[in-house]
Amino acid sequence: MRFSPLVEQLMDAFRVLPGVGPKTAQRMAMHLLERERPGGQRLAEVILQAIEEVGYCQRCRTLTEAEVCMLCESPRRDDSLLCVVESPADQLAIEEAGGFKGRYFVLHGHLSPLDGVGPESIGLDLLEARVAEGLIEEVVLATNPTIEGEATAHYIASLLSEHGVKLSRLAYGVPMGGELEYVDGGTLSRAFNGRLPFASE
């Protein structure tokens, strides 16, 4: 037995969400249709609105429906410190760990020439222009401690080397091969405090 075509389509559609297999997708579809139609309606409407309206902050490229995000607009952040991360989730993880009071720049990925992801795809032209403004004294390269994240950090370091900014990297303490998003706050906070000068070669 299968459910009706539309109910089956609903189950299939839930599979787009991370970590959702066939059984979970079925449970979600049933729960929504049996008990949560108003909540489901709201979820669908918010998804459509977010897809339509949420873009990148013009200054830091984090996700926002505004032209410039709240954090870029805040007068209470240190303009001399810029932290470069691969994703908004990494940015959130660092914020929640506490301690860092500078600004951010979000790459939305890392360099991956084989997939056609070059410097401009991850906003490095915007990053260089930002550093060229002259306010930034230190750039913390907080890309993921993976091969691709390290390669991206090295590329950025070489790109920014002529601008006379200090470059640093999170202290190890963050596990090699892991993803920042899943590192606990304590580890992340300590790694931040122990950050090291970035050695380009």
Place this chain on the structure above:
Amino acid sequence: MRFSPLVEQLMDAFRVLPGVGPKTAQRMAMHLLERERPGGQRLAEVILQAIEEVGYCQRCRTLTEAEVCMLCESPRRDDSLLCVVESPADQLAIEEAGGFKGRYFVLHGHLSPLDGVGPESIGLDLLEARVAEGLIEEVVLATNPTIEGEATAHYIASLLSEHGVKLSRLAYGVPMGGELEYVDGGTLSRAFNGRLPFASE
């Protein structure tokens, strides 16, 4: 730090799904906005369409966008056997276990007088009319093996007692206090084969 209002709303909206806490909701929102906008658009559209169009089969009350569901319309099922379940998920679990070739009736819940869920809320008027048609010889009361499921089965048994149908219950083998939806197919299949006459008192 919080994300922008719309991104926060998206995270909150995902919490309507079963088993989705704040961290999972955040991961879903990020995944969708960063990597799966077409899939998210499709999910939202299918949710809206399903909420609008999916109702109850006029004959068995399972979820369907048609007036009468595929299983009720199938000429290959035994009209003399009717299995009463609490939910479409339970119906699916029994179908996937295999072995039962009769028809179904879906209550969408169980009697719960304190919550205002009476016999008509779970379609018992329709069920009685169906049995009164005279084709059904046996009704399998496959409500959940919980206090409420048992009470509902007893109520139905007494409602149908004057119609001269045989009443049966799933053999134990289904764990007490559990929910049919999560019982493995083998257990469920054996419980079906070993079903017992329903003792009303």
